[in-house]
Amino acid sequence: MIAEKIQNLKNEALSQILKAKSEDELEETRIAYLGRKGQISQILKKIPSLDREERAQAGKIANEAKEAIENALKRAQKQTPAEKKKIEEWFDISAPGIRPPLGHLHLVSQAIEEITAIFAKIGFTRVRYPEVEWDFNAFESLNMQGDQPARDDFETFYIDVPPHQKWGRMLLTPHTSSGQVREMKAHKPPIRMINIGKCYRPNYGVSHTPMFHQFEGLLINKGVHIGHLKGTFDYFAKEFFGPKRKIRLRPFNFPFTEPSFEVDITCGICLGKGCRVCKEGWVELGGAGMVHPVVLKHGGIDSKKYTGYAFGWGVERVMMMKSGLKLPDLRLMYSNDLRFLNQF
Numbered sequence: 001m002i003a004e005k006i007q008n009l010k011n012e013a014l015s016q017i018l019k020a021k022s023e024d025e026l027e028e029t030r031i032a033y034l035g036r037k038g039q040i041s042q043i044l045k046k047i048p049s050l051d052r053e054e055r056a057q058a059g060k061i062a063n064e065a066k067e068a069i070e071n072a073l074k075r076a077q078k079q080t081p082a083e084k085k086k087i088e089e090w091f092d093i094s095a096p097g098i099r100p101p102l103g104h105l106h107l108v109s110q111a112i113e114e115i116t117a118i119f120a121k122i123g124f125t126r127v128r129y130p131e132v133e134w135d136f137n138a139f140e141s142l143n144m145q146g147d148q149p150a151r152d153d154f155e156t157f158y159i160d161v162p163p164h165q166k167w168g169r170m171l172l173t174p175h176t177s178s179g180q181v182r183e184m185k186a187h188k189p190p191i192r193m194i195n196i197g198k199c200y201r202p203n204y205g206v207s208h209t210p211m212f213h214q215f216e217g218l219l220i221n222k223g224v225h226i227g228h229l230k231g232t233f234d235y236f237a238k239e240f241f242g243p244k245r246k247i248r249l250r251p252f253n254f255p256f257t258e259p260s261f262e263v264d265i266t267c268g269i270c271l272g273k274g275c276r277v278c279k280e281g282w283v284e285l286g287g288a289g290m291v292h293p294v295v296l297k298h299g300g301i302d303s304k305k306y307t308g309y310a311f312g313w314g315v316e317r318v319m320m321m322k323s324g325l326k327l328p329d330l331r332l333m334y335s336n337d338l339r340f341l342n343q344f
Protein backbone atom coordinates (compact mmCIF):
# COMPACT_ATOMS: atom_id res chain seq x y z
CA MET A 1 0.00 0.00 0.00
CA ILE A 2 2.53 2.51 1.13
CA ALA A 3 4.93 1.48 -1.61
CA GLU A 4 2.25 2.11 -4.22
CA LYS A 5 1.51 5.51 -2.76
CA ILE A 6 5.18 6.47 -2.95
CA GLN A 7 5.36 5.34 -6.59
CA ASN A 8 2.36 7.47 -7.46
CA LEU A 9 3.80 10.50 -5.73
CA LYS A 10 7.07 9.99 -7.58
CA ASN A 11 5.32 9.85 -10.96
CA GLU A 12 3.30 12.92 -10.14
CA ALA A 13 6.40 14.87 -9.14
CA LEU A 14 8.35 13.79 -12.24
CA SER A 15 5.58 14.84 -14.59
CA GLN A 16 5.29 18.22 -12.86
CA ILE A 17 9.03 18.71 -13.28
CA LEU A 18 8.73 17.94 -17.00
CA LYS A 19 5.96 20.47 -17.40
CA ALA A 20 7.51 23.19 -15.24
CA LYS A 21 8.00 26.43 -17.15
CA SER A 22 10.26 28.30 -14.69
CA GLU A 23 12.72 27.96 -11.84
CA ASP A 24 9.95 29.01 -9.48
CA GLU A 25 7.74 26.18 -10.57
CA LEU A 26 10.57 23.69 -10.05
CA GLU A 27 11.14 25.03 -6.56
CA GLU A 28 7.42 24.75 -5.80
CA THR A 29 7.50 21.11 -6.86
CA ARG A 30 10.56 20.43 -4.73
CA ILE A 31 8.85 21.92 -1.66
CA ALA A 32 5.60 20.06 -2.32
CA TYR A 33 7.30 16.66 -2.37
CA LEU A 34 10.68 16.90 -0.67
CA GLY A 35 10.31 19.99 1.54
CA ARG A 36 10.10 19.58 5.31
CA LYS A 37 6.35 19.18 5.08
CA GLY A 38 6.46 17.68 1.58
CA GLN A 39 4.50 14.57 0.75
CA ILE A 40 7.48 12.21 0.39
CA SER A 41 9.12 13.61 3.54
CA GLN A 42 5.92 12.95 5.49
CA ILE A 43 5.98 9.32 4.41
CA LEU A 44 9.62 8.95 5.25
CA LYS A 45 8.80 10.15 8.78
CA LYS A 46 6.20 7.40 9.19
CA ILE A 47 8.54 4.58 8.12
CA PRO A 48 10.11 3.84 11.54
CA SER A 49 6.68 3.00 12.93
CA LEU A 50 5.96 0.33 10.30
CA ASP A 51 6.52 -3.34 10.99
CA ARG A 52 9.87 -4.74 10.04
CA GLU A 53 9.19 -6.26 6.63
CA GLU A 54 7.20 -3.31 5.37
CA ARG A 55 9.74 -0.91 6.83
CA ALA A 56 12.60 -2.30 4.76
CA GLN A 57 10.64 -2.26 1.50
CA ALA A 58 9.07 1.17 2.00
CA GLY A 59 12.34 2.72 3.08
CA LYS A 60 14.04 1.48 -0.07
CA ILE A 61 11.32 2.72 -2.39
CA ALA A 62 11.00 6.07 -0.64
CA ASN A 63 14.73 6.70 -0.88
CA GLU A 64 14.72 5.73 -4.55
CA ALA A 65 11.81 8.10 -5.17
CA LYS A 66 13.55 10.92 -3.35
CA GLU A 67 16.69 10.37 -5.37
CA ALA A 68 14.80 10.21 -8.66
CA ILE A 69 13.00 13.47 -7.93
CA GLU A 70 16.21 15.20 -6.87
CA ASN A 71 17.98 14.07 -10.04
CA ALA A 72 15.10 15.19 -12.22
CA LEU A 73 15.13 18.60 -10.53
CA LYS A 74 18.87 18.92 -11.11
CA ARG A 75 18.52 17.97 -14.76
CA ALA A 76 15.64 20.39 -15.27
CA GLN A 77 17.58 23.24 -13.71
CA LYS A 78 20.44 22.65 -16.12
CA GLN A 79 18.24 22.49 -19.20
CA THR A 80 18.86 25.09 -21.85
CA PRO A 81 15.79 26.76 -23.41
CA ALA A 82 16.41 24.74 -26.60
CA GLU A 83 16.34 21.47 -24.69
CA LYS A 84 13.21 22.54 -22.89
CA LYS A 85 11.50 23.29 -26.19
CA LYS A 86 12.46 19.89 -27.52
CA ILE A 87 10.82 18.18 -24.56
CA GLU A 88 7.70 20.28 -24.92
CA GLU A 89 7.45 19.44 -28.58
CA TRP A 90 7.93 15.74 -28.09
CA PHE A 91 4.93 13.65 -28.82
CA ASP A 92 4.19 9.98 -28.78
CA ILE A 93 4.04 8.77 -32.37
CA SER A 94 2.67 5.42 -31.28
CA ALA A 95 -0.38 6.94 -29.55
CA PRO A 96 -3.63 6.24 -31.42
CA GLY A 97 -4.79 9.20 -33.52
CA ILE A 98 -7.81 11.34 -32.87
CA ARG A 99 -10.23 11.00 -35.76
CA PRO A 100 -11.48 14.46 -36.74
CA PRO A 101 -15.24 14.62 -37.21
CA LEU A 102 -15.98 14.35 -40.94
CA GLY A 103 -18.74 16.45 -42.40
CA HIS A 104 -20.63 16.08 -45.67
CA LEU A 105 -22.63 18.23 -48.02
CA HIS A 106 -26.02 19.45 -46.88
CA LEU A 107 -28.79 17.29 -48.35
CA VAL A 108 -29.96 20.13 -50.57
CA SER A 109 -26.42 20.59 -51.91
CA GLN A 110 -26.28 16.85 -52.61
CA ALA A 111 -29.48 17.14 -54.64
CA ILE A 112 -28.14 20.19 -56.50
CA GLU A 113 -24.98 18.30 -57.43
CA GLU A 114 -27.00 15.38 -58.71
CA ILE A 115 -29.38 17.55 -60.76
CA THR A 116 -26.42 19.47 -62.21
CA ALA A 117 -24.71 16.24 -63.26
CA ILE A 118 -27.86 14.82 -64.88
CA PHE A 119 -28.36 17.93 -67.02
CA ALA A 120 -24.65 18.26 -67.77
CA LYS A 121 -24.83 14.88 -69.56
CA ILE A 122 -27.25 16.35 -72.10
CA GLY A 123 -25.32 19.57 -72.58
CA PHE A 124 -26.89 21.94 -70.08
CA THR A 125 -24.51 24.32 -68.29
CA ARG A 126 -25.17 25.24 -64.71
CA VAL A 127 -25.35 28.99 -64.14
CA ARG A 128 -26.29 31.30 -61.29
CA TYR A 129 -27.86 34.71 -61.42
CA PRO A 130 -28.24 37.40 -58.74
CA GLU A 131 -30.54 36.74 -55.81
CA VAL A 132 -31.03 40.47 -55.48
CA GLU A 133 -32.80 41.36 -58.71
CA TRP A 134 -34.75 43.99 -60.56
CA ASP A 135 -38.47 43.71 -61.07
CA PHE A 136 -37.82 43.72 -64.81
CA ASN A 137 -35.96 40.39 -64.79
CA ALA A 138 -38.15 38.77 -62.17
CA PHE A 139 -41.56 39.79 -63.57
CA GLU A 140 -41.85 42.38 -66.30
CA SER A 141 -39.67 40.65 -68.91
CA LEU A 142 -41.48 37.39 -68.15
CA ASN A 143 -44.76 38.84 -69.33
CA MET A 144 -45.95 39.39 -65.76
CA GLN A 145 -46.93 43.03 -65.66
CA GLY A 146 -47.48 44.89 -62.39
CA ASP A 147 -51.23 44.43 -62.29
CA GLN A 148 -51.25 40.77 -63.22
CA PRO A 149 -52.92 38.45 -60.71
CA ALA A 150 -50.18 35.83 -61.23
CA ARG A 151 -47.80 38.12 -59.37
CA ASP A 152 -49.89 37.89 -56.22
CA ASP A 153 -48.82 34.25 -55.86
CA PHE A 154 -45.28 35.38 -55.37
CA GLU A 155 -45.75 37.90 -52.52
CA THR A 156 -42.27 39.13 -53.09
CA PHE A 157 -39.70 40.58 -50.66
CA TYR A 158 -39.02 44.09 -51.94
CA ILE A 159 -35.93 46.05 -51.05
CA ASP A 160 -36.46 49.55 -49.82
CA VAL A 161 -34.44 51.54 -52.36
CA PRO A 162 -35.66 53.98 -55.01
CA PRO A 163 -36.77 52.08 -58.14
CA HIS A 164 -34.49 52.01 -61.16
CA GLN A 165 -35.77 54.08 -64.07
CA LYS A 166 -35.62 51.20 -66.49
CA TRP A 167 -35.59 48.04 -64.37
CA GLY A 168 -38.08 49.00 -61.67
CA ARG A 169 -38.03 47.99 -58.03
CA MET A 170 -35.32 45.94 -56.38
CA LEU A 171 -36.33 42.60 -54.86
CA LEU A 172 -35.19 39.18 -53.72
CA THR A 173 -35.69 36.86 -56.64
CA PRO A 174 -38.91 34.86 -56.05
CA HIS A 175 -38.10 32.22 -58.70
CA THR A 176 -35.19 31.13 -60.86
CA SER A 177 -37.11 32.25 -63.96
CA SER A 178 -35.44 35.65 -63.34
CA GLY A 179 -32.39 34.10 -64.96
CA GLN A 180 -34.12 33.50 -68.31
CA VAL A 181 -33.77 36.94 -69.87
CA ARG A 182 -30.36 37.45 -68.26
CA GLU A 183 -29.18 34.24 -69.96
CA MET A 184 -30.63 35.28 -73.33
CA LYS A 185 -28.84 38.61 -73.12
CA ALA A 186 -25.57 36.98 -72.09
CA HIS A 187 -25.51 34.23 -74.75
CA LYS A 188 -26.67 33.77 -78.30
CA PRO A 189 -28.66 30.61 -79.13
CA PRO A 190 -28.26 27.71 -78.91
CA ILE A 191 -28.87 28.16 -75.19
CA ARG A 192 -28.88 25.26 -72.76
CA MET A 193 -29.03 26.65 -69.26
CA ILE A 194 -29.72 25.08 -65.90
CA ASN A 195 -30.00 27.89 -63.36
CA ILE A 196 -30.03 26.55 -59.81
CA GLY A 197 -30.43 29.05 -57.03
CA LYS A 198 -32.14 30.36 -53.96
CA CYS A 199 -35.62 31.83 -54.15
CA TYR A 200 -37.37 33.97 -51.58
CA ARG A 201 -41.03 34.37 -50.73
CA PRO A 202 -42.51 35.62 -47.48
CA ASN A 203 -44.09 32.32 -46.45
CA TYR A 204 -43.19 30.74 -43.15
CA GLY A 205 -44.60 27.57 -41.68
CA VAL A 206 -44.27 23.80 -41.41
CA SER A 207 -44.49 23.41 -45.18
CA HIS A 208 -42.81 26.65 -46.27
CA THR A 209 -39.47 28.28 -45.67
CA PRO A 210 -38.94 31.89 -46.80
CA MET A 211 -35.86 30.69 -48.70
CA PHE A 212 -35.90 27.60 -50.91
CA HIS A 213 -34.23 26.41 -54.11
CA GLN A 214 -35.35 25.96 -57.68
CA PHE A 215 -33.71 24.63 -60.80
CA GLU A 216 -34.67 26.39 -63.99
CA GLY A 217 -34.02 24.86 -67.38
CA LEU A 218 -34.00 26.90 -70.54
CA LEU A 219 -33.30 25.57 -74.02
CA ILE A 220 -33.48 27.81 -77.08
CA ASN A 221 -32.57 26.82 -80.62
CA LYS A 222 -33.99 26.56 -84.10
CA GLY A 223 -36.94 24.19 -84.36
CA VAL A 224 -37.35 23.33 -80.68
CA HIS A 225 -40.77 21.81 -80.02
CA ILE A 226 -42.82 20.15 -77.28
CA GLY A 227 -41.37 16.75 -78.22
CA HIS A 228 -37.93 17.97 -77.09
CA LEU A 229 -39.39 19.22 -73.82
CA LYS A 230 -41.12 15.93 -73.17
CA GLY A 231 -38.02 13.89 -74.04
CA THR A 232 -35.91 15.93 -71.65
CA PHE A 233 -38.34 15.47 -68.77
CA ASP A 234 -38.59 11.77 -69.44
CA TYR A 235 -34.82 11.52 -69.35
CA PHE A 236 -34.61 13.52 -66.11
CA ALA A 237 -37.36 11.50 -64.44
CA LYS A 238 -35.63 8.22 -65.24
CA GLU A 239 -32.16 9.43 -64.23
CA PHE A 240 -33.24 11.11 -61.01
CA PHE A 241 -36.15 8.97 -59.84
CA GLY A 242 -35.41 5.61 -61.47
CA PRO A 243 -35.94 3.79 -64.80
CA LYS A 244 -39.54 2.79 -64.13
CA ARG A 245 -40.90 6.31 -63.77
CA LYS A 246 -42.89 8.08 -66.49
CA ILE A 247 -44.01 11.66 -66.95
CA ARG A 248 -47.09 13.33 -68.38
CA LEU A 249 -48.00 16.90 -69.27
CA ARG A 250 -51.17 18.63 -68.13
CA PRO A 251 -52.27 21.93 -69.69
CA PHE A 252 -51.79 24.87 -67.39
CA ASN A 253 -51.23 28.60 -67.52
CA PHE A 254 -48.06 30.59 -66.93
CA PRO A 255 -47.58 34.09 -68.33
CA PHE A 256 -44.05 33.33 -69.58
CA THR A 257 -44.81 30.18 -71.56
CA GLU A 258 -47.26 29.34 -74.32
CA PRO A 259 -48.44 26.64 -74.24
CA SER A 260 -47.84 25.94 -70.55
CA PHE A 261 -47.91 22.66 -68.68
CA GLU A 262 -47.80 21.18 -65.30
CA VAL A 263 -45.52 18.14 -65.32
CA ASP A 264 -46.52 15.03 -63.38
CA ILE A 265 -44.52 11.89 -62.69
CA THR A 266 -45.83 8.42 -61.86
CA CYS A 267 -46.00 7.86 -58.12
CA GLY A 268 -42.92 6.11 -56.69
CA ILE A 269 -45.01 3.74 -54.60
CA CYS A 270 -47.60 2.38 -57.06
CA LEU A 271 -45.78 3.35 -60.31
CA GLY A 272 -48.96 4.85 -61.78
CA LYS A 273 -51.60 2.35 -60.74
CA GLY A 274 -53.03 4.59 -58.03
CA CYS A 275 -52.60 4.14 -54.30
CA ARG A 276 -53.50 5.70 -50.99
CA VAL A 277 -50.68 8.24 -51.16
CA CYS A 278 -51.13 9.57 -54.70
CA LYS A 279 -54.75 8.54 -55.31
CA GLU A 280 -54.57 8.63 -59.12
CA GLY A 281 -51.07 7.33 -59.77
CA TRP A 282 -49.43 10.70 -60.48
CA VAL A 283 -47.64 13.32 -58.43
CA GLU A 284 -46.79 16.85 -59.53
CA LEU A 285 -43.21 17.78 -60.41
CA GLY A 286 -43.57 21.43 -61.44
CA GLY A 287 -44.26 23.95 -64.19
CA ALA A 288 -42.97 24.11 -67.74
CA GLY A 289 -43.80 25.31 -71.22
CA MET A 290 -42.66 26.72 -74.54
CA VAL A 291 -41.00 30.11 -74.02
CA HIS A 292 -43.45 32.94 -74.77
CA PRO A 293 -42.49 35.13 -77.79
CA VAL A 294 -42.69 38.22 -75.53
CA VAL A 295 -39.99 36.73 -73.29
CA LEU A 296 -37.77 35.92 -76.28
CA LYS A 297 -38.20 39.50 -77.47
CA HIS A 298 -37.11 40.90 -74.10
CA GLY A 299 -34.07 38.66 -74.32
CA GLY A 300 -33.24 40.04 -77.79
CA ILE A 301 -34.05 36.77 -79.59
CA ASP A 302 -36.04 36.65 -82.82
CA SER A 303 -39.06 34.45 -82.10
CA LYS A 304 -39.54 33.83 -85.82
CA LYS A 305 -36.18 32.10 -86.00
CA TYR A 306 -35.93 30.52 -82.57
CA THR A 307 -38.15 28.64 -80.18
CA GLY A 308 -37.45 27.15 -76.78
CA TYR A 309 -38.76 25.46 -73.70
CA ALA A 310 -38.40 26.28 -70.03
CA PHE A 311 -39.18 24.66 -66.71
CA GLY A 312 -38.75 25.62 -63.07
CA TRP A 313 -38.94 23.00 -60.34
CA GLY A 314 -38.28 22.98 -56.61
CA VAL A 315 -35.04 21.32 -55.45
CA GLU A 316 -36.36 20.52 -51.96
CA ARG A 317 -39.54 19.20 -53.53
CA VAL A 318 -37.93 16.74 -55.97
CA MET A 319 -35.41 15.69 -53.33
CA MET A 320 -38.14 14.81 -50.85
CA MET A 321 -40.16 13.07 -53.56
CA LYS A 322 -37.18 10.95 -54.45
CA SER A 323 -36.08 9.97 -50.95
CA GLY A 324 -39.57 9.52 -49.56
CA LEU A 325 -38.40 11.78 -46.74
CA LYS A 326 -41.41 13.21 -44.93
CA LEU A 327 -40.41 16.12 -42.75
CA PRO A 328 -42.95 17.07 -40.12
CA ASP A 329 -41.54 20.57 -40.43
CA LEU A 330 -39.72 21.78 -43.53
CA ARG A 331 -37.86 24.38 -41.44
CA LEU A 332 -35.74 21.52 -40.06
CA MET A 333 -33.89 21.61 -43.36
CA TYR A 334 -32.43 25.04 -42.55
CA SER A 335 -32.17 24.99 -38.77
CA ASN A 336 -28.56 23.69 -38.86
CA ASP A 337 -29.30 21.00 -36.30
CA LEU A 338 -26.59 18.36 -36.60
CA ARG A 339 -28.84 15.69 -35.09
CA PHE A 340 -30.97 16.07 -38.21
CA LEU A 341 -28.24 16.74 -40.80
CA ASN A 342 -26.01 13.86 -39.69
CA GLN A 343 -28.65 11.40 -40.81
CA PHE A 344 -27.97 12.04 -44.50
Ligand code: DAH
Binds near residue numbers: 254289311
Ligand atom coordinates in the same frame (compact mmCIF):
# COMPACT_ATOMS: atom_id res chain seq x y z
N1 DAH B 1 -41.40 30.24 -62.09
C1 DAH B 1 -42.49 29.35 -61.77
C2 DAH B 1 -42.73 29.35 -60.27
O1 DAH B 1 -41.85 29.65 -59.53
C3 DAH B 1 -42.19 27.95 -62.23
C4 DAH B 1 -42.09 27.80 -63.71
C5 DAH B 1 -43.21 27.41 -64.42
C6 DAH B 1 -40.91 28.02 -64.39
C7 DAH B 1 -43.17 27.26 -65.80
C8 DAH B 1 -40.83 27.86 -65.77
C9 DAH B 1 -41.99 27.48 -66.46
O2 DAH B 1 -39.71 28.04 -66.47
O3 DAH B 1 -41.94 27.34 -67.82
O4 DAH B 1 -43.80 29.03 -59.84
